[in-house]
Amino acid sequence: MSLLSMEKVTGGYGEADILHDVTLRVEAGEIVVIVGPNGAGKSTAMKAIFGLLKLRSGQIRFDGQDITNWKPDRVVRRGICFVPQTDNVFPTLTVQENLEMGAFVRNDDIRPAMERVFELFPPLREKRRQAAGTLSGGQRQMVAMGRALMLDPKLLLLDEPTAGLSPIFIDQIFQIVKQVNATGIGILMVEQNAKQALAIANRGYVMAQGANRHEGTGQELLADREVAEMFLGG
Amino acid sequence: MDILQLLIYGIVLGGVIALGAIGVSLTFGILGFANFSHGDLMSTGAYIALIFFTTLAWPLWIALPIAMIATAALALAIDRSLYRWFRTRQPVILLISSFGVALILRSLVQMIWGPDTITYQTGIQMPYRVAGLRIRPDQITILLCTIFLVLAVHLFLQRTKMGKAMRAMADNPNLARLSGIDTERVVLWTWVLGGGLAGAAGVFLGLDTRLHPEMGWTLLLPIFAAAILSGIGKPYGAIVGGLVIGIVQEMSTLVIAAAYKPAIAFAILVVMLIVRPTGLFSGRSTV
Amino acid sequence: MELAGLLTYGIFFLTLVGIYGLLALGLNVQWGYAGMLNIGVAAFFTVGAYTSAIITTAESSGHLGGFGLPFPVGLASAMALSGILALGVGLITLRLRSDYLAIASIGIAEIVRLTLKNEGWLTGGVRGMAGIPRPLAGLIPGYDATLYLLLVLAFVAAVYWANERAWRSPWGRVLRAIRENEAAARAMGKNSLLFRLQAFVLGAVVMGLAGALYAHFVRFISPEAFNPLFATFLIWVMLIAGGSGNNRGALLGAFVIWIVWSATEIFVTRLPEDLVTRAGALRVLLIGILLQVILLARPQGILPERPPRPERHE
Numbered sequence A: 001m002s003l004l005s006m007e008k009v010t011g012g013y014g015e016a017d018i019l020h021d022v023t024l025r026v027e028a029g030e031i032v033v034i035v036g037p038n039g040a041g042k043s044t045a046m047k048a049i050f051g052l053l054k055l056r057s058g059q060i061r062f063d064g065q066d067i068t069n070w071k072p073d074r075v076v077r078r079g080i081c082f083v084p085q086t087d088n089v090f091p092t093l094t095v096q097e098n099l100e101m102g103a104f105v106r107n108d109d110i111r112p113a114m115e116r117v118f119e120l121f122p123p124l125r126e127k128r129r130q131a132a133g134t135l136s137g138g139q140r141q142m143v144a145m146g147r148a149l150m151l152d153p154k155l156l157l158l159d160e161p162t163a164g165l166s167p168i169f170i171d172q173i174f175q176i177v178k179q180v181n182a183t184g185i186g187i188l189m190v191e192q193n194a195k196q197a198l199a200i201a202n203r204g205y206v207m208a209q210g211a212n213r214h215e216g217t218g219q220e221l222l223a224d225r226e227v228a229e230m231f232l233g234g
Numbered sequence B: 001m002d003i004l005q006l007l008i009y010g011i012v013l014g015g016v017i018a019l020g021a022i023g024v025s026l027t028f029g030i031l032g033f034a035n036f037s038h039g040d041l042m043s044t045g046a047y048i049a050l051i052f053f054t055t056l057a058w059p060l061w062i063a064l065p066i067a068m069i070a071t072a073a074l075a076l077a078i079d080r081s082l083y084r085w086f087r088t089r090q091p092v093i094l095l096i097s098s099f100g101v102a103l104i105l106r107s108l109v110q111m112i113w114g115p116d117t118i119t120y121q122t123g124i125q126m127p128y129r130v131a132g133l134r135i136r137p138d139q140i141t142i143l144l145c146t147i148f149l150v151l152a153v154h155l156f157l158q159r160t161k162m163g164k165a166m167r168a169m170a171d172n173p174n175l176a177r178l179s180g181i182d183t184e185r186v187v188l189w190t191w192v193l194g195g196g197l198a199g200a201a202g203v204f205l206g207l208d209t210r211l212h213p214e215m216g217w218t219l220l221l222p223i224f225a226a227a228i229l230s231g232i233g234k235p236y237g238a239i240v241g242g243l244v245i246g247i248v249q250e251m252s253t254l255v256i257a258a259a260y261k262p263a264i265a266f267a268i269l270v271v272m273l274i275v276r277p278t279g280l281f282s283g284r285s286t287v
Numbered sequence C: 001m002e003l004a005g006l007l008t009y010g011i012f013f014l015t016l017v018g019i020y021g022l023l024a025l026g027l028n029v030q031w032g033y034a035g036m037l038n039i040g041v042a043a044f045f046t047v048g049a050y051t052s053a054i055i056t057t058a059e060s061s062g063h064l065g066g067f068g069l070p071f072p073v074g075l076a077s078a079m080a081l082s083g084i085l086a087l088g089v090g091l092i093t094l095r096l097r098s099d100y101l102a103i104a105s106i107g108i109a110e111i112v113r114l115t116l117k118n119e120g121w122l123t124g125g126v127r128g129m130a131g132i133p134r135p136l137a138g139l140i141p142g143y144d145a146t147l148y149l150l151l152v153l154a155f156v157a158a159v160y161w162a163n164e165r166a167w168r169s170p171w172g173r174v175l176r177a178i179r180e181n182e183a184a185a186r187a188m189g190k191n192s193l194l195f196r197l198q199a200f201v202l203g204a205v206v207m208g209l210a211g212a213l214y215a216h217f218v219r220f221i222s223p224e225a226f227n228p229l230f231a232t233f234l235i236w237v238m239l240i241a242g243g244s245g246n247n248r249g250a251l252l253g254a255f256v257i258w259i260v261w262s263a264t265e266i267f268v269t270r271l272p273e274d275l276v277t278r279a280g281a282l283r284v285l286l287i288g289i290l291l292q293v294i295l296l297a298r299p300q301g302i303l304p305e306r307p308p309r310p311e312r313h314e
């Protein structure tokens, strides 16, 4: 049984459907990458998992349970955390408060979780009293990921975590993704840096125009001529 | 009149405006609409206190909390019966509804307590004189209570989980939802806090001047001005904004007719909208 | 009531409905078409009424006046001044969220109200202005009111026609697009902002017209008649009840709500003696509740907005 499975999901934000029969799955402990051109519906697919769209058909199952059209806070409690593509921190809250908000649904001691986040992202420890809005792009992305990790999720959704970052930061983020994954957390990630992402991925999906186009292991997709030409910049 | 004397009056008025502006700022930040009924919520609070403070002659320290709780409950009841249903629609519908609620509250006050001016206490208070300046005991009470309330709000927003969640939701409502924050509960607390402070502001306004069904509505413009001055959606700025508006309004009587005091708030507002619509402590988007 | 009395009342009633209808049509351009929140309708209504009154009245010690100019000049000045006022407010708030316009517009309304009360040399203060001439008076003896009603209805028809044309024009289409997505429209640039500004000013011009027609109808104006309740809130209830975005809805709303408003008056005058002093508040309360009920139960109004019929190609 897969950790997460999306079966023939169709839906959108309003009248028009954006996703058409999108199917994908994440097995426990896997890193799965979605690549595809701008506007392909990658972010929309993630939002669908998180209950932010009204789906017209299809089913989303997580850990043996049907979570189709669940509200976001229920999805969070169930063990999926989401780092959106943009606006993914609370700018006027301090770093530490951002992390606390990530653990809002928890009522137990959150200090160990915060400690783990600080170990994963050492720069955040020094900046923990600083407003998140004043941080650099890379550090903000760390806050965003840290916030999502505060609940010890079973599955982490990352929407373009490296967008707009400098190469050093990009490498760092990929390292961290691998580290997080090593602790047993499944990862579903949308990435523009397709080569690097597919290199660390167990499996990947190529989406275009709101539908599945290709799928395979990371290596297969990297090796595929057509995929390389279409999405990996040759 | 002496500038320092006006400064004192300005600070007292500014405190009242600030208490109102914190509530407006919170509702704007969290629910995304300018609440036009906030001023009349203040009036209602002032009149509720009248029952306990004047009719029953209970001390202020009992009447004030009762008025605050009652006003908070009223704000919550309005939200549950009306605003809640409009939240999924455009925020402007909320604004229009709140404009109607303002009139409903005002007419209720007028029906129950009549259209005339009322004071809390009969008799005249002798002002204290310090270094040639006059300050009434009521005004000292207002100042101390305002400082206490502002500190309490500060601690609530800084230290409690719910307070942080409120700031988080004002910052980024979508991310708040994605983080699993119980947004309905945040909304509930927003009304409790905003309503309670509005009740207090109303009582203080009544103490400082007199009660009148339009007392809150007249103060709405200065309150909005204070909230915008500070960057709407930011409760802390609202405190500074309230003081600035209050002081400038009082000082303005040195140069223009007192009748135009409310126009000063508008003038500041217009300048702000032109120069720096995001507020002095900018951050939130105005578009 | 006598038939003649009924007729007189009917003419009086319809004239006011016509004037309120104009206000609703003006607001419909601002809110229905362009999504601009004007909570200060009273400001433009007042400016229109007082401008025309000052321009056309004879010399009086009570207020500015003595120009004694003809009615059309008064009307034109009223419209122009309201428009200029709207231009000012619009320019300040054009780039901001609609909430800011709402706040700025009550600010303007407040200042207009303060001026009205405190600048006696200009407006007669709380004593008001009397002796405002009614045009067409004496043209057909005994039919002054009827003629004036026809004049008002002619203006209503003209504005209705213009509104309908605007709704179908590319101008109207752009406005609707802006209304649907403020943020995106703002990014669209200068042109779309200009369209919005035009909508706001045009709506205000119509409100100014309504103000002038009101002044010449009642012939005596004082701040009482221009409080935010009559001059702003009722218009909003009319437009929302009738159906914002729909010009027929705006007129129907003016008609229906004016009936309701008048009916509440009849209702409250039947109340026991000691309650009558508070009756005014009760009427407001009822209208306030009515608005909430409409918003909850039928937010699109009696006649919902409809996209214009596609133009026929010959």
Ligand SMILES: Nc1ncnc2c1ncn2[C@@H]1O[C@H](COP(=O)(O)OP(=O)(O)OP(=O)(O)O)[C@@H](O)[C@H]1O
Pocket: A013, A014, A018, A036, A037, A038, A039, A040, A041, A042, A043, A044, A045, A085
């Ligand atoms: N909130 C929204 N409301 C309506 N339509 C939207 C919304 N967000 C995205 N869309 C539309 O959905 C389609 C897919 O967008 P989506 O953001 O999912 O693409 P994406 O693959 O994530 O692209 P990118 O690489 O640019 O992030 C686009 O046509 C977009 O215009």
Ligand SMILES: [Mg+2]
Pocket: A042, A043, A044, A085, A159
């Ligand atoms: Mg995307």
